[in-house]
Amino acid sequence: MNRNPKTVEVRGLQKRFGDNLVLRGVDFEVSKGEVVVIMGPSGSGKTTLLRSLNFLEKPDAGTVSVCNIDVTCTGLNKPSRETQRKIREIRQRTAMVFQSFNLYPHMTALQNVMEGPVSVKGVKKAEAAARGIRLLEQVGLGSKADEYPGRLSGGQKQRVAIARALAMEPEVILFDEPTSALDPSLREDVLRVMRDLAGKGMTMLVVTHEVRFARDVADRIVFMDGGVVAENTNPEKFFGAASSPRVRQFLNLIGT
Incomplete structure (x- = not known):
């Protein structure tokens, strides 16, 4: 039996914006x-x-498989009902944490965390509230449940966003530069929560320039360059002397 089944598999993925093949x-x-x-x-x-x-972006070609749900990425501008069903299922099994938090400003921290389970999964409000409180406590914000985003720091907003992602009980969490909008003094609280999730076995894909996090927590580093995967290796090799000249140039630019 495969003890580590593939949760995400991407093959031949292409995406174009106008004339720009990204x-x-x-x-x-x-x-x-x-x-x-x-x-x-x-x-x-x-x-x-x-x-x-x-x-959230519709690829133009290739295949995406998430949690054994396979989508062929041609013709997604007019997807079949079966493809639409598969995309909905993938979205229910994944969660995304954005650079800019994307919290609802008119909802409290707890209401933000509750919204997905109630509106998407049909969870009863009392059950969603109880789970929301537990998740806010997990990210160190149990005392902020009734605060609105406008009264929270950037780091607190991002931790609410992580709690909101966890409320959907995802199998995979996607993090898009989750600390890049934060002051250095606020980043560590967010990274601490992410380290805790990694320690609990959460499958995570993290776009970041946080070198210490990548060294200490990542199982692998995928290095993108020019729209392709240029390196796919472990942190020791990626940050070590054996890395490629292109990787060393990049690491010098970000100040490692």
């Missing part, structure tokens, strides 16, 4: 419980790749 045939896979950090220079396709995994 993803040029991406191939990689993620096993259950893995933490994969996606790094690379600006414009290399990192965020587009992440958003393609739950079809």
Whole structure:
């Protein structure tokens, strides 16, 4: 029996914006419980790749498989009913944490966490509230349940966003530069929550330039360059002397 089944598998993924081919045939896979950090220079396709995994962006070609749900990515502008069903199922099994938090400003922290389970999964409000409180406590914000986002710091907003993602009971969480909008003093609280999730076996794909997190927590580093996967290796090799000249140039630019 395969002890580490593939949770995400991407083959030949392409995405074009007008004349700009952003993803040029991406191939990689993620096993259950893995933490994969996606790094690379600006414009290399990192965020587009992440958003393609739950079809916030519609790829033009290739295949995406998430939790054994396979989608062929041709003709997604007019998808069949079966393809639409598969995309909905993938979205129910994944959650995404955005760079800009994307919280509802008119809802309290607890209401933000409750919204998905109640409106998407039909969970009763009392049950969703109880789970929401537990999740806010898990991310260190149990005392902020009744606060609105406007009264929270950036780091607190991002931790609410992580609690909101967890409320959907996902099998995979996608993180799109979750600390890049935060002051350095606020980043560590968010990274601590992410380390805790990794320690509990959550499958995570993380677009980030947080080198210490990548060194300490990632099982693998996927290095994007020019719309393709240029490196796919363990942190020791990626950050070590054996890395490629292109990787070393990138690491010098981000100050490692």
